[in-house]
Amino acid sequence: xxxxxxxxxxxxxxGQRVTISxxxxxxxxxxxxxxxxxxLPGMAPKLLIYTDxxxxxxxxxxxxxxxxxxxxxxxISGLQSEDEADYxxxxxxxxxxxxxxxxxxxxxxx
Amino acid sequence: xxxxxxxxxxLLRPSETLSLTCxxxxxxxxxxxxxWIRQPPGxxxxxxxxxxxxxxxxxxxxxxxxxxxxxxTSTNQxxxxxxxxxxxxxxxxxxxxxxxxxxxRFDPWGQGTLVTVxx
Numbered sequence: 310x311x312x313x314x315x316x317x318x319x320x321x322x323x324g325q326r327v328t329i330s331x332x333x334x335x336x337x338x339x340x341x342x343x344x345x346x347x348x349l350p351g352m353a354p355k356l357l358i359y360t361d362x363x364x365x366x367x368x369x370x371x372x373x374x375x376x377x378x379x380x381x382x383x384x385i386s387g388l389q390s391e392d393e394a395d396y397x398x399x400x401x402x403x404x405x406x407x408x409x410x411x412x413x414x415x416x417x418x419x
Numbered sequence: 420x421x422x423x424x425x426x427x428x429x430l431l432r433p434s435e436t437l438s439l440t441c442x443x444x445x446x447x448x449x450x451x452x453x454x455w456i457r458q459p460p461g462x463x464x465x466x467x468x469x470x471x472x473x474x475x476x477x478x479x480x481x482x483x484x485x486x487x488x489x490x491x492t493s494t495n496q497x498x499x500x501x502x503x504x505x506x507x508x509x510x511x512x513x514x515x516x517x518x519x520x521x522x523x524r525f526d527p528w529g530q531g532t533l534v535t536v537x538x
Contacts, residue, residue: 311463344524346464353513354464356526365526397464399523407479408466408523 312337313398313411320417321388329414331381331398337409341401343381345374346410348395357396358383385416393418421446425514425529427499431536437501441514441529442494448472452517453490453497454525457510465510469517470497477520504536 314332321327331343345358356365358374361381371392373384381400385392398411427439441453454469468478470488478486482501490497501508511533515525 341521342524344522346525353528353531354525355528356524359524359526399464401521401523405480407481410464410466410523413463 311412312402312405312409313400315396315398315411315414317412318415318417320419321385322419323388323390325388326384326386327388327416328385329383329396329398329416331383331411333379333381333400334404335379336404337379337400337402338376338381339379340403343374343376344399345381345383346397346399348397350394354397388418390418392416421516421527423514423516423527423529425512425532427512427532427534429533429535431504431534433505433536433538434503435536437499437504437508437512437534437536439499439512439514439532439534440496441498442496443516444495448490448492448495452477452519452522453488454515454517455488455499455512456515456525456528457508457512458531459507459510466523467499467501467512471520504534506536508534509536510534 342360346354347357348354361376362374422444425441449472452469455467487500511531514529518524
């Protein structure tokens with residue numbers, strides 16, 4: 310079991326805004342940058358957000374990241390069918406002395 | 420545009436050694452942390468470890484005793500070996516370029532290799 314907890318699922322209709330939470334502790338999110346990944350079905354994960362809220366080149370600005378205290382969040386605004394995927398948060402954990410991923414959230418577009 | 424291409428044996432018997440290789444195309448090999456991450460079928464991601472181009476390595480404490488990650492700067496390739504595998508090591512293994520000792524920023528990723536451990 311991961312030290313970064315995400316809801317197992319989230320859903321919305323096209324055009325809606327969906328938010329995914331990532332709950333951690335002072336030893337991970339509370340003191341280190343958070344990064345987010347999108348994993349389309351059958352594909353390798355892809356970096357979606359880095360260092361809490363930065364978007365790599367090519368990632369639509371519909372995707373945004375935020376962090377407050379020991380929790381982080383990924384928001385998808387203007388949800389599209391191609392956003393249907395699994396999403397993972399990640400961070401370094403000072404107590405575990407290792408790199409950890411969240412439990413993952415499956416986003417469904419209704 | 421950096422691309423990673425990986426390969427290796429996909430079916431192992433218990434107690435054998437898992438061996439995968441990842442080639443880096445189109446970018447600098449130096450300055451990055453060349454990493455391996457795995458994903459058991461239907462489950463989440465687990466960081467295995469990394470090797471900086473200088474030769475410094477970091478491993479997941481839970482796997483450290485069985486894992487070696489090596490780099491070959493002459494061919495821009497890096498490799499993963501996991502000894503004494505069991506069914507619990509069955510997973511899709513990904514190689515990736517990492518950005519720091521304490522960073523979980525990985526970009527890009529290889530295409531993944533399914534490794535099945537079965538007698």
